[in-house]
Amino acid sequence: MQKVVEIKDLNFSYQEKEVFKNLHLTMESQKFTVVLGPNGSGKTTLLKLLLGFEKGNSVIMLDSLPVIKENLNRIYKEIGVVFENQNQNFVAETVTDELAFPLENLNYGKEEITKAIDQVSDLLNIKHLLNEVPNNLNAGDKQLVALASALIINPKILLIDEGLNNLDLSRKNKILSILKKLVNENQITIIYFTHDSEDTLNADNVIILSNGKVQVANTKEEIYKDENNFLNANLEPPFIIKLSKRLQFYDLIQDDYLNAEKLVNDLWK
Amino acid sequence: MEIRLNKISYIANKKTQLQKTILKDITALIKNNQITVFLGPNGSGKTTLASIISLLNNIDSGNITYDNIKINNKIDKINLNILKPKIGFIYQNSCDQFFCNTVKEEIEFALDNLNYHTKDKAKRIKDSLKLVGLNPSYLDKDPLKLSNGEQKLLSIAITLSYNPEVIILDEPTLELDNHNQNKLIKLIKLMKLRYNKTIIVFTKDSNFAHQIADYIYILNNGSIIVKGLKYKIFKNEKLLKENNLTMPDLIKFSYLVETEKSVKIEYRDDINDLMKDIYRHVR
Numbered sequence: 360m361q362k363v364v365e366i367k368d369l370n371f372s373y374q375e376k377e378v379f380k381n382l383h384l385t386m387e388s389q390k391f392t393v394v395l396g397p398n399g400s401g402k403t404t405l406l407k408l409l410l411g412f413e414k415g416n417s418v419i420m421l422d423s424l425p426v427i428k429e430n431l432n433r434i435y436k437e438i439g440v441v442f443e444n445q446n447q448n449f450v451a452e453t454v455t456d457e458l459a460f461p462l463e464n465l466n467y468g469k470e471e472i473t474k475a476i477d478q479v480s481d482l483l484n485i486k487h488l489l490n491e492v493p494n495n496l497n498a499g500d501k502q503l504v505a506l507a508s509a510l511i512i513n514p515k516i517l518l519i520d521e522g523l524n525n526l527d528l529s530r531k532n533k534i535l536s537i538l539k540k541l542v543n544e545n546q547i548t549i550i551y552f553t554h555d556s557e558d559t560l561n562a563d564n565v566i567i568l569s570n571g572k573v574q575v576a577n578t579k580e581e582i583y584k585d586e587n588n589f590l591n592a593n594l595e596p597p598f599i600i601k602l603s604k605r606l607q608f609y610d611l612i613q614d615d616y617l618n619a620e621k622l623v624n625d626l627w628k
Numbered sequence: 629m630e631i632r633l634n635k636i637s638y639i640a641n642k643k644t645q646l647q648k649t650i651l652k653d654i655t656a657l658i659k660n661n662q663i664t665v666f667l668g669p670n671g672s673g674k675t676t677l678a679s680i681i682s683l684l685n686n687i688d689s690g691n692i693t694y695d696n697i698k699i700n701n702k703i704d705k706i707n708l709n710i711l712k713p714k715i716g717f718i719y720q721n722s723c724d725q726f727f728c729n730t731v732k733e734e735i736e737f738a739l740d741n742l743n744y745h746t747k748d749k750a751k752r753i754k755d756s757l758k759l760v761g762l763n764p765s766y767l768d769k770d771p772l773k774l775s776n777g778e779q780k781l782l783s784i785a786i787t788l789s790y791n792p793e794v795i796i797l798d799e800p801t802l803e804l805d806n807h808n809q810n811k812l813i814k815l816i817k818l819m820k821l822r823y824n825k826t827i828i829v830f831t832k833d834s835n836f837a838h839q840i841a842d843y844i845y846i847l848n849n850g851s852i853i854v855k856g857l858k859y860k861i862f863k864n865e866k867l868l869k870e871n872n873l874t875m876p877d878l879i880k881f882s883y884l885v886e887t888e889k890s891v892k893i894e895y896r897d898d899i900n901d902l903m904k905d906i907y908r909h910v911r
Contacts, residue, residue: 374773397805399775444721495646499670524802527669527832528874554805595806598877598899605903611910619884626910627889 361388363422363516363548364409371408371415378404379415379571386564388422391542391549393559393579396568397593402552403443405568406520409550410440422516436465439509441502441522449493454485454504457493461512479507482537498525506534510541516548517541524555535561556589557597560617567592583615629695629714629793629826631658631681636690638676638850650676651850653690663820663827665837667861668847669872674830675720677847678798681828682717683708713742716787720799723779726771731757731782734771735789744790756789757782760815777808784815794826795819801836813839838862838876839897846871859895878902 364386371379378401386392396402407413411426411434419426421434442448451457455476462472480486485503488496493504502525509517517538523531539561541547551558559565565582567574569592575582582588586604589596596604599622603615606626616622638651651673658664658681668674679685681692683703691700694714697707719725728734735753739746746752754764760781766774771782780800787795797816801809817840819825831837837844837858844861846853848871854861861867862879875883881902882895893909896902 376773398777398803398808497671521803525670527872528834529869529872530670554803556806593805593807601899602881602903605899606906609903609907609911611907619881620888623881623884623888626906627885627891 362386362420363388363390364550365420366408367417369408369415369417369419371404371413373404373413377571382571382573384566384573384576386548386550386566388548389542389546390563391539391551391561392564392566393562394550394552394566394568395554395556395559395592395594396552397554400568400592401571402554402568403520406440406518406552409518410434410438436512437514438516438518439512439514441505441509441517441519443521443524448505449501452492453489454491454493454496455489457504458489458508458511461508465512475511479511482510483507483534499527499530502526503534514547516550519549519551521553522551524553554594556594560597560599567594569593580615630660630693631794631826631828632656632693633658633681634691634693636680636687636692638673638680638685639688640676642688649850651680651687654847654850654852656845656852656855658826658828659843660826661820661824662842663816663829663840665829665831665841665844666847667831667834667837667841667844667873669832672832672848672871673850674832674847675798678717678796678828678830681794682715682796683711684717713744713790714793715796716790716792716794717796718780718783718787718798718800720802722783723772723776725783726779729770730768731762731771731774732767734782735786738786739789742790752789756785759788760785761811776803777805777811780804780808780812784812788819792825794828796828796830798830799832800829801831801833809836816840832873834862834868834874834876838879846873848872863895 362385366382366384369379369382394402408415408419409421411431422437424430424434449457451460458476459472462475480489483503483506485507488500502523523534538549542549559579562579565579566576567588574592575588583600586596599617599619600615606612611626633654633656635653635655636651637653640648640650666674666677680687686703687701691698694711697711699707726734728737732753735756739749757766762781762785774782800812804812816827820827841858844858845855853871854867862876863883865875868875878899879895882893885891885893891909893905
């Protein structure tokens with residue numbers, strides 16, 4: 360499997376505080392990878408390193424390109440980023456202009472821009488927001504607009520930093536399944552940074568960060584096999600896994616369940 | 629403190645093209661020594677209502693009573709000075725409020741700002757940190773260099789330092805991991821049980837609301853849709869769906885069993901209790 364991120368022996372300190380020591384990390388291309396970690400585990404720092412905003416002692420490879428100054432322009436053309444806090448990020452007067460902005464930078468023609476805006480607003484169900492002022496939107500809608508402007512350039516890689524936390528859970532789940540479809544059908548790579556274990560249910564692969572170290576990295580199914588993967592990082596497994604483990608302990612089921620409906624059906628056959 | 633909201637309304641960007649009614653005829657009773665949760669999706673008016681109860685925004689119509697003090701669209705300065713120190717508001721992005729060099733100065737500023745008189749200021753600062761589980765080594769740290777979770781705890785410590793009667797929290801769980809969320813839940817319950825605080829929480833997080841609420845108001849499109857005890861609210865799938873809210877995980881499981889299998893198991897607050905119920909039924 361092709362690697363989209365490769366980090367070897369990385370040390371990084373921020374204002375004299377050591378964040379990463381000998382960090383080793385790889386992520387697979389065309390997968391939905393969730394980087395899970397508690398507050399202060401280094402998630403945002405890792406994102407900054409991937410984007411070349413910060414520099415460690417060893418070179419990071421992103422989509423087979425070293426993340427160094429000379430390559431940044433090329434890299435930025437291929438990636439979309441949704442940051443945690445959208446409060447100050449919007450530049451345009453309307454959502455339409457905000458979405459056109461990244462494309463204008465890439466010298467797209469007018470027709471192409473209109474078409475792209477139409478497609479992405481359809482995908483994320485934000486057509487009703489197109490004439491609004493981005494900075495006046497509520498926190499959840501702001502995140503959707505930020506996601507739309509990251510997706511509009513058809514990125515090969517999409518990076519999301521706690522980027523959907525402001526959405527209502529029902530909307531967040533809808534968006535996550537849309538993103539999952541993009542990975543499966545359009546072969547994009549998604550790297551999603553979060554502190555919320557429930558988000559791992561949508562992942563292919565999970566990397567658990569804790570105290571600047573990779574606690575464990577594997578497919579989500581493998582990670583779920585041992586609750587300690589979460590507990591050791593001061594996290595809890597998703598609710599459905601917690602319940603599965605307890606039911607296994609009482610011999611009521613044999614395997615982990617990822618879906619509550621299926622679990623109920625099997626318990627009361 | 630008991631707070632009564634009586635038909636309050638709030639209009640944003642008045643007399644401009646962007647004029648918009650954010651809150652409409654909100655009536656609610658916030659009881660003393662209870663945890664009242666306003667549950668609502670994005671854009672329902674939660675933050676506006678929180679800042680109105682915290683006296684940071686004026687209402688356009690209706691009135692609010694804080695024990696015996698009644699306020700309406702014009703807040704009397706004298707009343708404001710009486711009420712302000714009694715109400716603590718913890719912002720959603722509370723860390724954006726920090727501007728001092730150290731944790732100690734940050735708490736000190738809050739005390740001075742409200743003219744809070746205490747015999748031993750240093751002790752008061754240390755005690756409020758201790759309440760939220762931060763040890764004295766934090767006193768000299770830079771607030772902006774703390775982790776998200778620690779910053780949230782610090783903003784609660786700042787609020788507790790001047791001992792308000794009412795504590796208002798706006799989306800407090802948003803940035804917190806499991807560990808810090810559990811800490812926050814314990815702290816909120818402690819504030820109610822041991823210190824008799826009136827606590828008002830604004831959130832869209834059903835799981836969190838389920839764990840702390842004594843009473844729930846569902847807020848959507850600037851109006852109160854329904855009010856009630858948590859089981860009544862959280863068992864109502866249709867109501868939750870209509871308001872872009874989700875069922876708490878624990879309730880959802882019992883609900884699924886009841887609707888799919890016609891087996892009635894108790895609605896529980898704790899996963900281990902739910903587990904025992906399942907065991908009894910399935911075995």
